[in-house]
Amino acid sequence: MNELLTKTTVLVLNRHWQAIDSKTPIDAFSMMAAGNATALDIHDGGDMRPVTWEDWLELEVREGDNRIGTVHGPVRVPSVLVLARFDKVPKRRPKFCAKAIWERDGGVCQYTGRKLKPNEGNIDHIVPISRGGASTWENCVLADRKINSRKGSKLPEEAGLKLLRRPFVPRELPVTHLIKNHHKVRDWEVFLSGGSGVFEV
Known part of the structure; x- marks a missing residue:
């Protein structure tokens, strides 16, 4: 299987465009095909628009885009998804490590x-x-x-040692603050910096 398809390179936004998760391209394509999400067509100038699965298959694959080969030709791999119905920002405690x-x-x-x-x-x-x-x-x-x-x-x-403070269990945080851009996907940055912007769609 193409290694690209199994890396968490797709940021997932709720329907208010707040980051809540990351998925693999395989997961993203499944969510789009089922009508549970649209992908953002993002351009260098910052313009972006949600695109449905059927229209996504017809999008031009630009130079530098991640892509997969299909029987119908190359298909662009999305970098950001917008969920169709989910509007919450779940909270989660950091993983103990x-x-x-x-x-x-x-x-x-x-x-x-x-x-x-x-x-x-x-x-x-x-x-x-x-x-x-x-x-x-x-x-x-x-x-x-x-x-x-x-x-x-x-x-x-x-x-002969004394602790500065008693160690504690960190409080739960909005998951937006816990998402890490491990693969340095440029399109994620606008949604992860600050993490509080709400876009009505």
Whole structure:
């Protein structure tokens, strides 16, 4: 299968043109064919218009457009879809992972208060795993690698350390704020910058 078809390169907007998800081109074509979404025909000047599935198949494939081959010739791969009926912006909590802990803690060591470079920090289990500690939001913090190494399998107080603040579970955010443009699709930027614009359609 064409690798392009399985990458999340299509931004999904609700019917008010607010970003709420990302999909693969395969998903996008299925949603368009079922009448659940239209694709945006976006031009360099910023002009854009929603296009139905039938009309999309007839669109000219421009130089630089992602495309797939079909028995009827090349078809442009959309970069942005607009849902036909859905109008909400769901909320979601960031997924628990090392990167999310870095973001929650602002890139700051939670024992020293020092701003860390990416290679200077790692994730510390406040109560070490070897002592029954869990990998949870409330038990993990960003720490300077040297501090974390010194702490080892001790509790903070046993290592002479004190947390700047109690770690917490991040609040739920509108999903618009959690969508990442991993594939650097230029057409997404207008919908992800700020994330609050509402367009009536």
